[in-house]
Amino acid sequence: MRLSRLFFTSLRDDPADAEMPSHRLLLRAGYIRQLGSGIYSLLPLGLRATKRVEQIIREEIDRIGGQEMEMPVVHPAELWRESGRYTKIGPEMVRFEDRAGRDMVLAMTHEEVVADLVRDIVKSYRQLPVIVYHFQTKFRDEPRSRGGLIRVREFVMKDSYSIDVDEAGLDRSYRLHYEAYERIFRRLGLETVAVGADVGIMGGSEAHEFMVLNEFGEDTLVLCDTGDYAANQQIATMRKPEPSAEQALPKEEVATPGTTTIATLAAFLGVGEDRTAKAAFFVAGDGRLVTAIVRGDFEVNETKLANAAKAVGGLRPAQVEQIRAARMEPGYGSPVGAHDAFVVVDDLAARSPNLVAGANRTGFHLRNVNVGRDFKPDVVADITNAREGDPCPACGKPLKLRKGIEVGNIFKLGTDFTVALDAAFLAEDGKRVHPIMGSYGIGLGRNLACVVEAHHDDKGIVWPAEVAPYAAHLVSIGAAREPRVVEVAERLHRVALDAGREILYDDRDESPGVKLTDAELLGMPTILTVSPRSLAAGGVEVTERATGERSTRSVEEVEAMLSGTEPVPA
């Protein structure tokens, strides 16, 4: 590909609103352009790199028996009503009507369509197991997109779906994907850690997220150095300290003016934060107020809380009026004397005696509050966030908190979708059975961005060979002065083309500085420089982008490399 013809332009200056290296570099090097918030065009270079990511994924999913197909982006809303997600999912799903007034949605994911196809096609256990997958556009109207390609609203995802006869089959499909993902990320040059994760709107029983550690990551990971524990903070557990063993003392009210936070309260009373109870207020799907109580030295984990309070439905932060309606006072709140609130207490707080808790009266707290004696919890569960340094639940060593970007996920869905759509097959014993599904996603653009995050330097992108849009970047220098430069460069380009291994050829009439700088910015693994100087030195200067290592090879040698009789240097 001649750079003079390529639909592309590089930017000399960093775009003002790009913060992450991948965003900055993909923009500057002419791989992507933004159309709107969270909506990007892939320019020719960007598409080529994405196709290479796609091909790696395709090969690895094919290898575990996946069958590629393609499902639509626009779905009849009816299908989503059948699964129950039409109402369960909020405004992140785009809904509209077609000309006939039928309700339609833009696909956020494809479990419904797969279940619908299974209902149509799978009649017998003999047809299972099956893994199907496709690369398809998803649209999710995220409340906030960010980080260039890291979090967008429209993106292409590889989503695969396993359909199995029983749990053992699902375990196998899940394991196959786990292993395929490890191979995919290794080939992409990404170091990942698989963490246990919340199942979210997918439902089901088990999920892992493959995470790349990155300071711009949106998820917090809880990791143990020994490698025996890794989980998303949303579900991470830890060993909790043993509360002091003491007798329950009589409750007493104490004036604590201006202490609306645990820190100010503990300081005012001269006690540790671990001797206080913290209240957080939410409103459940059914409108009830949910009060979460944790010890003051811990924080409420909303995912765990939502799972513990499942009985009352999804949670939203409560308004002041709603808290007061339940006879509690924000800043000085506790379930003592409250009414009509669903109370979830953390297991540690429940076991900790004589805590300081809100008196539900501005400027006052209660000493020696004891859960069970002074108020009754509806649920006692682990609802706190793991903290840096908390003991690992597996081995007791201190846990670490790290930021990560989710590059892939795998879910055990179970039979939720097949039951909802009544997709069933006849088992060996003649009984109607709902197959068990799994779903497995990898976002292409996000992975591309993560590759750049992991493979760049101060000059530009440094593509791993497997992802590079072109294996080599040929630069001609001094072409105007020396006809032989053009001759050699053109011949090398021709040779590569004829061998079906197209390279990027900078034939532009630009200064050497511009061309070399662009070559480094664009990031192909090998830079081939043809100039009067290189010809005088015996041929073509070959630079490995990753190491900066340079050597001069004869024209014939380079021709051989490009025509494939020798591997293309990488």
Add this chain to the structure above:
RNA sequence: CGGGGCGUAGCGAAGCCUGGCAUCGCACGUGCUUUGGGAGCACGAGACCGUCGGUUCGAAUCCGACCGCCCCGACCA
């Protein structure tokens, strides 16, 4: 949705406070020179100053509303 910030040429910015000819660098076009690390000179093209409304003799500048984008939070497979 809450908090903060920003919208001036393709990119990056100044001008706005204190109203009075639309400014700079890079990029772009033409010509000459130059050619191994973002070249030089000359000439040139390119902006309804995000949109709408208001104030004013006069608005990029002041006021109001709206739209868009970025960052933090909430949210999220």
